[in-house]
Amino acid sequence: MSETPTTEAPAEQSGPALADLQDERLINQQSFSAVASQFVHRLRGGELGSLPVIIGLIIICTVFYAIEPRFLSSFNLVSIARFAAPTGIISLGIVLVLLLGEIDLSVGSLSGFASAVMAVVVVDNGQPVLVGMAAGIAVGATIGLFFGLLRTRIGVPSFVFSLAGLLAFQGALFYVLGDKGTITIPASSSLVQFAKFGYVPAGLSYLLVLLIAAAYLGAELLNRSRRAKAGLANSWLPLPLVKAGLLAGGLVFLTYYLNVDRGWPNVWALFTVLVVVTDLVLRKTRWGRHVFAVGGNEEAARRSGIKVDRTYVTVFVLCSSLAALGGLMAAGVLGSVSQNSGTTGLELTAIAAAVIGGASLFGGRGTAYAAMLGIIVLQSIDSGLNQINVDSSVRFMTTGAVLLLAVMIDSVSRKARTSSGRG
Template identity: 70%
Template sequence: MADVQDATPGVPADLLDERLIQNEGLAGYAKVFWNRLRGGELGSLPVVVGLIAICVVFYAQDPRFLSSYTLVSMTQFAAPVGIISLGIVLVLLLGEIDLSVGSVSGFSAACMAVFVVDHGHSMFLGMLVGVAVGATIGLVYSLLYLKLGVPSFVFSLAGLLAFQGGLLYVLGDHGTINLPSDSGLVQFAKFGFVPDLLAYVIVAALVLASLGLQLVGRARRAKAGLSTGSLGLLLVRSALLAVGLLWLTSYLNVDRGWSYLWVLFAALVVVLDLLLRKTRWGRHLFAVGGNEEAARRSGIRVGRIYLTVFVGCSTLAAFGGLMSAGLLTSVSQSSGTTDTNLTAIAAAVIGGTSLFGGRGSAYAAMLGIIVLQAIQTGLNIVNVDSSVRFIVTGGVLLLAVAIDSVSRRARTSSGRG
C-alpha cells in the first residue's frame, strides 16, 4: 500500500485503485449512477418517474390538475397523513410494522378535543395531552415487543381495533366535536399560509443550509484524505434546486402560497433525515434494521432502538391526528378510521422504504404521500368513482413492493445486499 501511495501522490486514499479514479468527473458520475441502477440501487428514481407520469396523464385529462389552487390544496391535505407516514418509515426501517397509526391518530385527536371543548382547557394543553397519549401507546407497544416478544403485527392489529373503540368511547354521545374556529390549531392548520416574501426567504435559507452542510462534509472528507467529488457538480445541483423551489414558490403564491402545515411537515422530514443520516442513533437504527444480531454483537443497545422507534411512530401518529383535526376543524367517529392506515403505510413504501428493513429515508414519506395525494386529487378532478381510487392505490402499492423486491434481488446478486 505504501508503494501505491508513493506512486500516486495527492490522490485521495479512497481512490488509490485506478478503477475508482476513473469514476471522477461528470462522465465518471454518470458511470457510477448507471452501475448503481444495474446493481439495484434505484433510490427515489421510480417514484419520481411515476409522479411525472401521473402529472402528465391527469394534466392531459384536465389542466386544472396543475393549477396553483390544486397544488396548494394538495400539499395542505397531504401533510397530516405525511406526518403519520414518517413514523411508518421508522418502523419499516427496523423491518417491523404498525397497523394502528390511523386509530392512534383519531384516538389522540379525540382526547385532545374532549380536553379542550368539554373541560375548557387551552388548546396548547390539549395538544400536549394528545401527543402524550400517542407517546404512551408507543411505550406500551415497545414493552409488549421487548418484554413479552409479541410481534409488531399482532399488537398493532390489536391496537387498531382497540383504539377505534377508544375513539367511540371518548367521543361518547357527541359523535362529532367541533374545534373552536379561533383556536391556534385551526388557524395554523386550515388558514395559515406563509407570506410571499417570507416564503422566498425560507426557500433561500433552505438551499443555503443544504449547500453549507455539503461543503462542511467535503471539508471533513478532504481533511481525512478522502475524495470530495466535483465542487462544480455540487454547485450546479444547488443552483438547480434553488431555481426549482423559487419557481414553484412563485407559482403557488399565485393562489395562497405554501401552507404552514406543509412547511411544518417538510421541516419534520428534514430534521428526521438529519437524525437518520448524521447521528449515532440513526446509524444504529439502520444497523439493527439490516441485521439485528450483528448489531447486538457490535455493542448496539437494540432494545433502546426499538423503544425510541415505537414511541416515535405513535407520537408522530398522534401529532398527525391533531393536525388533521385542525385542518378539518373537528374530530368525529370516522377520524383516523377510514383509509388513514392504508395511505400512511402505502406512502412510506411507495416513496422507497423497503419492507425488508434497513433501507429508506425520511423523504420517502414526502414523495409517497405526494404521489398518493396526486392520484386522489386527479381522480376527483376527472370525476372518477372513489372505488377506483382504492383500486389504483392498491395497484401502485403492489408495483412499489414488486420494484423493491426486484431491486433487492439485484443488490444481492451484485454483492450490494
C-alpha cells in the same frame, strides 16, 4: 507485458492514491463522464433511490394535466399540500418503523384517538389548545412506549400488537367521543387557524426555500472538507453546486407559483421541517446509524454493542407520537373530530406512502423523504381522480396497484443489490 490498470487520483491530489480509490473497482468522480458512469453503475446495482417515484410523479402529473388542466393549477396544488401533510406526518413515523423491518397498523386509529383526547380537553373542558395538543401527543408517546416494551420485553410481533391497537384505539375513540359522535373545534382556535387557514407569508416563503438550498450546499461542502481531511476522494466539484442551483431554482419557481393562490400551507411547512430534521437525525447521529444497523441485521447490531432494545423502544415512541401529531393536524384541517377520524384506512394510506416513497419493507433501507414523496404521489392520484369524477372504487384499486408496483420495484432492486454485492 501488459500493465495493470490503475485509477488516477484526483487532479488536486498529488502523491499516493486516496484511501478509497486504491481499489481499482472504485470509480473516481472527477469529471462529468465519471459522474454519469457511476450513476449508471448504481442503477445497474439496484441503487434506484427516489428515481422511480420521481418518474412516476411526472407521469401522473402529465396524464392528469392532459385530461384536466386544472390539476396543475396553483389552487389545486395548494390543496394537495394541505390535505397531504397530516397523513405525511403519520407516514414519517411509519418510515422509522419500516427501517427496523417492523410495521405499525394502529397509527390511523391512534391518530383519531389522540385527536379526540385533544378535542375533549379543549372543547369540553375549556383548556388551552396547547394543553390539549400536549395531552394528545402524550397519549401517543405512552402507547408507543407500551408497544416498544411489548416488542422487546415479551417478544410480541409488531404486526400482532399493532393490529390489536388498531381495533382497541378505534373503540377508545368511540368511547371518548361518547354520544355526541362529533366534536367541532372552534374556527377561532389556534389549531384551526394554523392548520386550515394558515399559510406561510410570501416573503418568508422565499427566504425559507433559499435557506434550504443554502443549507444543502453548506452540508455538501462541509462533507467535502471532512472527506479531504480523512484522505478520501471527493465527487466532482461542480456537482454539488449544480444540485444546489437546481434545488434553489425549482423551489423558488414552485413558491412563486403557489403564491399566485395562497402560498405554502403552514401544515405543509411543519411537515417539511419534521422531514428535514428526521433526515438529519437519521444520517448524522449515532442513534440514526443504530436504526439502520438494527434494521439491516439485528443480531450483528447486538454483537457490535448497539442497544437494540432501546432502539426499538425509541422508534415506536416516535412513530406513535408522530401519528398523534398527524391526527391533531388532520383535526385542525377539518375543523372537527368524529368517529370516522383515522378509521377510514388511514393507516394503510400512511404505510403505502412510505413504501411508495422508497422505504423498504425488508428493513434497513429508506429515507425520511420517502414519506414526503409517497404522500405526494398518493394525494396527487386521489386529487386527479376526484377532478375527473372517477368512482371511489377505482381510486382504491389504483392506489393498490401503485403500492404493488412499488413493492415489486423494491424486491427487484433488492435482488439486484444482492447479486452485485451491495445487498
